[in-house]
Amino acid sequence: MKLAKIIFSQDGLVLLGENVELTERIIARLTELGIQFVYIADARTADVVLPELISEDTMRVALTEIRTNFREIMERPNRRSAKPRIFIDKPFRQMMNMVIDDLLSRRDAMVMLMNMSTVDHYLYQHSLNVCVYTTLLGIAHGYSRDELMTLGLGALLHDIGKTRIDPGVLKKNGSLTSEEYEEIKRHAELGYLILKDEPNIPLLAAHCAYQHHERLDGSGYPRGLKGDEIQEFAKWVGLVDSYDAMTTNRIYRSPMLPHHAMEQLYAGSGSLYEQRMLQLFRDKVAIYPIGLSVKLHTGESGVVVGIHSSCPHRPVVRVLYNEAGEALKIPYEKDLSRQLSVMIVGVDDRAQSDALAATAD
Known part of the structure; x- marks a missing residue:
């Protein structure tokens, strides 16, 4: 073969x-x-x-920028040198412009599986997947270019807080203890704290990191927000984050196929996820790619x-x-x-x- x-x-x-x-x-x-x-x-x-949602050039640039800048953020707390701090807004905005341009040129595109990556670097590929899928939905929803930029940045950086979580916990092959699960949950607030002071990163993008695990019925974390208390962009990111997590290979389980993942999402219609968002997502996902x-x-x-x-x-x-x-x-x-x-x-x-x-x- x-x-x-x-x-x-x-x-x-x-x-x-x-x-x-x-x-x-x-x-x-x-x-x-x-x-x-x-x-x-x-x-x-x-x-x-x-079909390709984004070009090979965009894919290559995106993965390189994500790896470089996520690692820079990961190393900040331990940095003792006089090396100047790298600001992430410029490279990520340039990358987002490439993603938006690619997706706008494929307005009839469907959400296709993008998880051709290794488990060890799940965070990088997952961040790109969620960014691309969410931006595609944003285009279908009718957001402006500026709104797509903010939405895309929020989706791209939604899991940035995981750069401050113990890798041993993130990559654990097996069930998490209650303490480890609480440690994982900290990534939402940590992501917000990283992004809220990051120059030229919209505060709304920081709230995508903070709120992407909140759910309509208040069962999410970290603050148990309900309904309209959750930012709209964060709702989109939370929905797509769940889908990609289900359909991407993880250390502890094999990926679901799209139709099984959609069934899981629909089980939470109205209680976990907005029904109107699920309907648009369903219409744009290639259930059978x-x-x-x-x-x-x-x-x-x-x-x-x-x-x-x-x-x-x-x-x-x-x-x-x-x-x-x-x-x-x-x-x-x-x-x-x-x-x-x-x-x-x-x-x-x-x-x-x-x-x-x-x-x-």
């Missing part, structure tokens, strides 16, 4: 490029790094274009090759295997938005080792 999509390193560099053959050694290394799925090139889907291997109730299986923005839960599936599990010499497509009696019943067991199988353009 050969890769069909680039995997980036923590530094924003290409870890593995397109068309790299996956040897047993490479697969073992990817597994060690916590990468749970890859996109695989397949001649039968050679015409399928894997392009490239996902799926199984139909007919017994056939194949790959999602198209999504209808008006009904993302009813994609176009290219059938590659018949009811008996035999590979088809001539694949065919089923548009589930037209064939309403056909249902997706799960991810094809045959593709679990490469849970997302597709190819690049």
Whole structure:
């Protein structure tokens, strides 16, 4: 098998490029790094274009800036040298302009999985994911460019407080003690304290860090805010943060697929999350992303090759295997938005080792 999509390193560099053959050694290394799925090139889907929310250049710049500036913030409390302090507003605003430009050029884009990263550096990729997803929703909601900048910065920096949390607690492989959980919860307030005095970072962005774990019914933390006491931007960030946390690989669990994560989110409609925000999010999330291997109730299986923005839960599936599990010499497509009696019943067991199988353009 050969890769069909680039995997980036923590530094924003290409870890593995397109068309790299996956040897047993490479697969073992990817597994060690916590990468749970890859996109695989397949001649039968050679015409399928894997959509990108942001360009490779933007991805590379973003990961580099996040790593550099998050580490600078992490080192501040222990710094004893006369080295001048780095202010994070300029590089992050430049990065946000690139993200906004990319997303504005793809106004019909859907939220697609972006978690091609290692578990060890979850914070960097998660921050970028939440930033991109939230900004995309902000565009769909109709916010101005200035509002998108503030919303995007708040989303990008929502977890900045984790740079002040013991890494051993953050990366613990197993259940947290009550003391460790309380330590983790401190990241919201710590993030606010870091950002509120940061020059040229909007105070509203600092409140996104402070409030992204607050919930409508008052069950969140750190202050148990309810309803309209929670800033609107923080509500968006909290919703997207939950989704990305569910769909991203973690040390202690495998990622959920988008449709399972959406079910979890909808269970909190009106109590944890704003229903109107969930509805917009549902309309913009690719429940079955392009490239996902799926199984139909007919017994056939194949790959999602198209999504209808008006009904993302009813994609176009290219059938590659018949009811008996035999590979088809001539694949065919089923548009589930037209064939309403056909249902997706799960991810094809045959593709679990490469849970997302597709190819690049």
